[in-house]
Amino acid sequence: MKNYILDTNVLLHDPNSIFNFQENHVLIPIEVIEEIDRFKREATELGQNARTVSRTLDALREQGALSGGVPLRNGGLLRILFQQNNGNGHQNHSVDSRILAHALAVAQSDKGRKTVLVTKDINLRIRADACGLAAEDYETDHVRIQDLYTGMFEMTVSTEEMAAFRLNGELEVPLNGHYPNEYCILNDAGHPRRPALAKVDVSGKKLVPILDCREGVWGIKPRNREQHFALDALLDDRIRLVTLMGKAGTGKTLLAMAAGLKRTVLDREFRRVVVARPTVSVGRELGFLPGTLEEKLNPWMQPIHDALEMLSDLNMGHEHRRAADLLRSGTIVVEALSYIRGRSIANQFMVIDEAQNLTPLEVKTICTRVGHGTKVVFTGDPYQIDNPYVDSASNGFNYLVSRFRAQPLAAHIELQKGERSELAELAANIL
Known part of the structure; x- marks a missing residue:
């Protein structure tokens, strides 16, 4: 006692x-x-x-x-x-x-x-x-970042098993300790340079192939294995909660936005794409901002506009006009998280950016707002936290990853390689 x-x-x-x-x-x-x-x-x-x-x-x-x-x-x-x-x-x-x-x-x-x-x-x-x-410290909701679930693993099988996997589209192997929707790099013992990309099915008893996204989504083509895994999770209708973790420049927000636009504009699966992020500044606050709510949010949401313009440029060749059209028509709605309590968000593709700045309770509030037919994607980098009230062990993003790893309707991918630019990748690694 x-x-x-x-x-x-x-x-x-x-x-x-x-x-x-x-x-x-x-x-x-x-x-x-x-x-x-x-x-x-x-x-x-x-x-x-x-x-x-x-x-x-x-x-x-x-x-x-x-x-x-x-x-x-x-x-x-x-x-x-x-x-x-x-x-x-x-x-x-x-x-x-x-x-x-x-x-x-x-x-x-x-x-x-x-x-x-x-x-x-x-x-x-x-x-x-x-x-x-x-x-x-209060550690009830702490998650040690060293022990955090990565969402993927490697497995080596015989040449015969690999051939059966490619032929039948599934492979029953012992998967003790692995979770539904956990992604796998399946190596061929006889041909180690020819791996296959797979994931654990919802039953947790066999491996199945991932979606083939080599042709790209909304102009974005995956550049590494983790991005292939991310697009599979983002486009899989059975998965309703996706968490994308990675350092700056790994493509978290861009992949989520591209998948959301495809599922909303082309496939008509969702009514609109809702993008939100916590309004936590880097460094000293600038004070009150003038203008309407939309004008006040512009500085916080500029990274989202940057991603939209890049996607429009890759897909249509008319970056500013197309991005503006999507926003003007209500296909994409950019919001702050401050006013989400009490809402019920149905049939929408939600992207919660910079989720490492959320508390566990805020993450719970967001997830409990999700209505029927909605898919929610959290992106975050637990090594870049600007909220003074949370850290790498107590932030809501890590808590969410840890709690949902065994759930069949959730998937997590840790993006490891930066693809923004050579300078951005070098800065993320050595600074």
Whole structure:
């Protein structure tokens, strides 16, 4: 049994974190409640999380006095911490100092249980350690990037098995430890220079060939094996969730846009392509932007317009006119993610760009907006995170990849080779 003292940033990151500490005691300093109260009026995801925390605590309050301890559904106990002012000017200290003082007081008074301060604030963890107090990050939704699912593997088979695969369009082999829609580079033991590209079928028991996309999609031809895998996932009607991971220049957004345009404009499978990305800037904020909502979004969505113009140029030869026509007709809609809550998005091809800047809760919000007939594609690079509230272990993109890897309606591909330019590939590798 332990005492876990939660910082404000933990509750704002995951409003349900109160219930994730098993049978241990969860303690919340009153200063954390005051900070939560300051966020609750915001129209952002933080504001929504703050309101969720307040409602949760209010529901628990009806079961008993929070100051004395309320039982949680997982067998733990929740208690709000108060500390009387001892006249030494303590009330003028920062909020972090008061939270740390609460934790030290609990550790001193309850020596039968280990007391742990849980915070996503690195500096507060350092201060706690300096005071001899155990401190941890909130790791319930952490995914170690070194252990992240890559979505592909290699397998070597005999020449006879390879011939049977090419003839029958399937091959039953032991696939223990591999997931549906996991892609495979199938090597021929007798002819190692002639591999085949395959994937695990939805049953998880055999390998089947991928779609032949060598002729290209909307003017884009795959340049490496991973791009072949990505186009197969993007064009497969059975797969409704695709995650494309890769460093800058690997073609994540371009492939997703090309597949979306083909399935929407040529195949008439979807009503429109919806492209959205979080509005997180690189470096210092520029302040409020003038104009209409569309004009405010233009700086954030310029990478999408760049990809559209390139696709139009490759496919039609009239880049600016064709890209503008697609936007004007509503075939492509570019949006911010700020206003997605409460929507139901049906029969659309959704592309969520720069998904590494999303929190796990934001990813859940997006996925639960997906209606009937919609396909959603998340693209991201977990090594380029601009959101100060997430990192390579706690971002929603990695969390999504980890949680959906065993689901037959999902596929993940890690794009490894940069194709933007020689300079871009060199910069991504050495800088």
